[in-house]
Amino acid sequence: MTTQSGKINVHTENIFPIIKKFLYSDHEIFLRELVSNAVDASRKMDIISRSGDFKGERGNNGIQISLNKENKTLTISDHGLGMTADEVEKYINQIAFSSAEDFVEKYKNESEGNPVIGHFGLGFYSAFMVADKVELISKSYVENSSPVKWTCTGNTDFTLEETTRDSFGTDVILHINSESEEFLESVRIKTLLKKYCTFLPIEISFENEIINNTQATWLKAPSELKEEDYKNFYKELYPIAEDPLFHIHLNVDYPFKLTGILYFPKINRNIELQKNKIQLYCNQVFVTDSVEGIVPEFLTLMHGVIDSPDIPLNVSRSYLQSDANVKKISSHISKKVADKLKELFKEDRTAYEQKWDDIGLFVKYGMLTDEKFSEQINDCVLLKNTEAKFFTLSEYRELIKSNQENKTGEVIYLYANHTDQQHSYIQQCKNRGYDVLEMGGQLDMHFVNMLESKEEKSRFKRVDAEAIDKLIEKDLERSSLLNDDQKKLVASEIEKCVSKDVYHISFENLDKDDMPFTIVQPEFLRRMKEMSAAGGPMPFMGNMPETYSLIVNTNHPVVLKLSSNTDEKSNMALIQNGIDLARLQQNLLKGSELTAFIQRSLDAMND
Numbered sequence: 001m002t003t004q005s006g007k008i009n010v011h012t013e014n015i016f017p018i019i020k021k022f023l024y025s026d027h028e029i030f031l032r033e034l035v036s037n038a039v040d041a042s043r044k045m046d047i048i049s050r051s052g053d054f055k056g057e058r059g060n061n062g063i064q065i066s067l068n069k070e071n072k073t074l075t076i077s078d079h080g081l082g083m084t085a086d087e088v089e090k091y092i093n094q095i096a097f098s099s100a101e102d103f104v105e106k107y108k109n110e111s112e113g114n115p116v117i118g119h120f121g122l123g124f125y126s127a128f129m130v131a132d133k134v135e136l137i138s139k140s141y142v143e144n145s146s147p148v149k150w151t152c153t154g155n156t157d158f159t160l161e162e163t164t165r166d167s168f169g170t171d172v173i174l175h176i177n178s179e180s181e182e183f184l185e186s187v188r189i190k191t192l193l194k195k196y197c198t199f200l201p202i203e204i205s206f207e208n209e210i211i212n213n214t215q216a217t218w219l220k221a222p223s224e225l226k227e228e229d230y231k232n233f234y235k236e237l238y239p240i241a242e243d244p245l246f247h248i249h250l251n252v253d254y255p256f257k258l259t260g261i262l263y264f265p266k267i268n269r270n271i272e273l274q275k276n277k278i279q280l281y282c283n284q285v286f287v288t289d290s291v292e293g294i295v296p297e298f299l300t301l302m303h304g305v306i307d308s309p310d311i312p313l314n315v316s317r318s319y320l321q322s323d324a325n326v327k328k329i330s331s332h333i334s335k336k337v338a339d340k341l342k343e344l345f346k347e348d349r350t351a352y353e354q355k356w357d358d359i360g361l362f363v364k365y366g367m368l369t370d371e372k373f374s375e376q377i378n379d380c381v382l383l384k385n386t387e388a389k390f391f392t393l394s395e396y397r398e399l400i401k402s403n404q405e406n407k408t409g410e411v412i413y414l415y416a417n418h419t420d421q422q423h424s425y426i427q428q429c430k431n432r433g434y435d436v437l438e439m440g441g442q443l444d445m446h447f448v449n450m451l452e453s454k455e456e457k458s459r460f461k462r463v464d465a466e467a468i469d470k471l472i473e474k475d476l477e478r479s480s481l482l483n484d485d486q487k488k489l490v491a492s493e494i495e496k497c498v499s500k501d502v503y504h505i506s507f508e509n510l511d512k513d514d515m516p517f518t519i520v521q522p523e524f525l526r527r528m529k530e531m532s533a534a535g536g537p538m539p540f541m542g543n544m545p546e547t548y549s550l551i552v553n554t555n556h557p558v559v560l561k562l563s564s565n566t567d568e569k570s571n572m573a574l575i576q577n578g579i580d581l582a583r584l585q586q587n588l589l590k591g592s593e594l595t596a597f598i599q600r601s602l603d604a605m606n607d
Helices: 012-022 029-051 085-091 099-106 123-129 178-184 186-197 227-237 297-301 317-322 324-347 349-369 371-380 393-400 423-431 444-454 484-494 523-533 539-543 557-564 568-585 591-606
Strands: 063-068 073-078 131-139 148-152 158-162 169-176 204-206 246-252 258-264 278-282 285-288 303-307 382-384 390-392 411-416 436-438 458-462 503-508 517-520 548-553
Touching: 029 063, 029 073, 029 123, 029 169, 029 186, 029 285, 063 186, 085 148, 085 158, 123 131, 123 169, 169 178, 178 186, 186 204, 186 285, 227 246, 227 258, 227 303, 246 324, 258 324, 258 349, 297 324, 297 349, 324 349, 324 371, 349 371, 349 382, 349 444, 382 436, 390 393, 393 411, 411 423, 411 444, 423 436, 444 458, 444 523, 458 523, 484 503, 484 548, 484 557, 484 568, 517 568, 557 568, 568 591
Parallel strands: 063 204, 278 303, 411 436, 411 458, 503 548
Antiparallel strands: 063 073, 073 169, 131 148, 131 169, 148 158, 246 258, 258 303, 278 285, 382 390, 517 548
């Protein structure tokens, strides 16, 4: 076979169905594309007027959207620069030939700061996703131009003819197909205009109402704005939300263009409810509010707007995720957020601490999912103890190191995840002079694991993970007032009252003032079970029944009494009440067992 060379022939009849059906993932995008084209035409006309190339009256430069339900048409009308027959031939009939590139090159000095939207030249054809016929009536601003009408029924055939139009500009008339009649409903159209066109720079009217705010707040210089302006813009975006904690105004020219305002909301301890509140724009055209995978995971908790011409105006999220500029923008925003938090921490630590309950979840989320952010923010992440005092990581380690170092040299961080339920355990720790952290947040279990991996010779233990003297093991050894035979006797009595499948009985030589019975849940097993229940590496553990350790204090008077008392009924009552108190301490005494405990207590009061 001889070697051949040539050109691949691309047939428009094969491309057209792809454009109609698969160019965009959602058919509603057609309205965004057509209105964006109208905005482009209007802005170009403004630039031409300023340049002096047009001497006539500019007139109204707004865009009108109109419905005719009876005729099943939707019309987008602009007063932009319009097109001649030759321009229609060039820019409409030659698919993917964008007029934006030609225009920007010609008027590059005039268009600085007023970018046109068009990128691909394909947006016009999105009309055929919802229309079985499209008419385009256009008149160029060029003097003595003849209006033209272009008609196409969704195939490669078209007609181009002279027509009438009083003023320059373009009408795009969509004859809505039977499958898309939802777009003949005024409520649907108004909703889409509000979604995609709220901040476009040219007035858009629909049913005698101006739909958009042409003065996008994020495009103004920070020096022009007051705190009240930022709050008002937030209310415009999220009418029923609480005021944000603070904002970040983005304004970057190099190595990419980026503007926007990001707000730090009150998260209220629930990550999932807060996601997808960042609105992504390209030259004021709404692209998406589903930015997961486009920006770092933790940044999806922020609210606000980011706008960049370097973000492709394309609804394919996979395309956006792989785009180099998007990755640079994402990294930059992450750094700006870290810088803002560090600035707040250094300028007014007290105010920063007051915000910590709202921003702590966000910071921890960022540290868990973004290593670079974790390094940037490390010095201003705070730990809060049960007395509502705040410490940086280094400050807290210094605070507890001398008293909470165990006999192997590990620093033990004690924490509670339910301070009310674990109050008695916390009090035991305080009686030993230990400090206890409050770690009851949605991500704190994962945050604890991360800190253990980063902080050298450190371990975290929940206050109810072991007997008080086992939480932080010292060289001090306390003797037992029970001998081995007495321990066996007490154990056999206790086994009559509890299930061996649920409670593992052990004896500890505690202080006589500590509880006679204490129920604990070993840190490692409890943490593994919780992580598995949350989708960890061993999901089967999440389904395992709860098991606990029942600690018997060998030096408590009640236990000593059990070891020498021969009255079995009296022993059973002591054991049952002691274990019920321990279960009550762990919030395990519920239902009929709690009722029985209350009744026994009342009976004892009456004796």
